Amino acid sequence: MKQDEKTALTDIHYVKMVPVGSVNPNNPLSDQSRAAQIAVLNRCLNDYPKGTIIGKDVTIGRYLVGEHELTMEKVTYHVGFTRKPSWEENQESGL
Numbered sequence: 001m002k003q004d005e006k007t008a009l010t011d012i013h014y015v016k017m018v019p020v021g022s023v024n025p026n027n028p029l030s031d032q033s034r035a036a037q038i039a040v041l042n043r044c045l046n047d048y049p050k051g052t053i054i055g056k057d058v059t060i061g062r063y064l065v066g067e068h069e070l071t072m073e074k075v076t077y078h079v080g081f082t083r084k085p086s087w088e089e090n091q092e093s094g095l
Contacts, residue, residue, distance in 0.1 A: 006052075007052050007080070009054065009080070012054065012080035013084075014080070014081045014083060014084040014085075015054070015079065015080050016051065016079045016081070016088065017076050017077070017078055017079075018037070018041045018044060018076065018079055019074055019075070019077075020034070020037045020038060020074070020076075020077065021072070021073050021075055022072060022074055023059050023061030023073065023074045024061075025061070025063045025065070025070060028072075041077055041079070043087070044081075044085075045079065047087060049083060049085055051079035051081045052079065052080050052081075053077050053078065053079055053080075054079070054080040055077075055078040056075055056076060056077050057075070057076040058073065058075050060072070060073050
């Protein structure tokens with residue numbers, strides 16, 4: 001496939017869901033955790049094989065803390081690949 005060509009949905013054989021953010025007020029994400037989530041998303045979109053964002057879910061949580069309203073957001077990206085990346089298999093075996 002040429003670099004200019006778009007991936008057709010029929011060519012997608014593996015989908016990885018990558019969450020960015022959190023809606024749990026009892027366990028807010030640290031800057032390092034959020035950076036790690038973004039690093040995974042960037043790896044999916046830039047490493048070989050390159051993934052394509054085929055969808056996303058947005059979750060919003062609104063909480064009252066005393067007199068203040070807290071709004072939190074989590075976006076889950078659906079990244080499609082033509083095949084499962086080898087780095088994904090290595091990552092799962094390390095868990």
